Amino acid sequence: MNDSNGAAHSSAAYDSTIGIQAETVHNSNVYFVHHDASPQEKFRVGVQLLEDGIPSRAREMISDAIAHGYHHAEVRFPWVLAMLSGRTRNVAGRAMRERLQTGVDLVTYLVLPVACMVAFWCSPDVQPLLVITSLVQMLVLAVLGWHFLRRTEQ
Secondary structure, three states: EEOOOOOOOOOOOOOOOOOOOOOOOOOOOOOOOOOOOHHHHHHHHHHHHHHHHOOOHHHHHHHHHOOOOOOOOHHHHHHHHHHHHHOOOHHHHHHHHOOOHHHHHHHHHHHHHHHHHHHHHHOOOOOOOHHHHHHHHHHHHHHHHHHHHHHHHH
């Protein structure tokens, strides 16, 4: 807004948010996500960031959407693209490889065995000794998983 002298000034109402303030903007995309935006909105903006060639910010947005409960098959593919986009093997570095390996290890050593045991427990001809054995195996898996997660946090 300009006053009678030609000087520019701005005003905003209480609790309003200003996305951009400029005299002139040419050929630019503005990505604005309100702090309390829904996970779906964060995902949508993350995909747009990915399509516009900003994978690091897309990675943040899509990961935030997943962390807040927006996770299904359609979300995983853009997330993987954002995780790997714009990175060479050397740039991705050790931290990225360790993060991916942690996910693979968790599925391999915790999720799949637990799923198999649950399927076993649901079968019609389960014998008591086998149930006790599988409970001990489940306990061992839980302890190993707990140690594994503690190791990856360090």
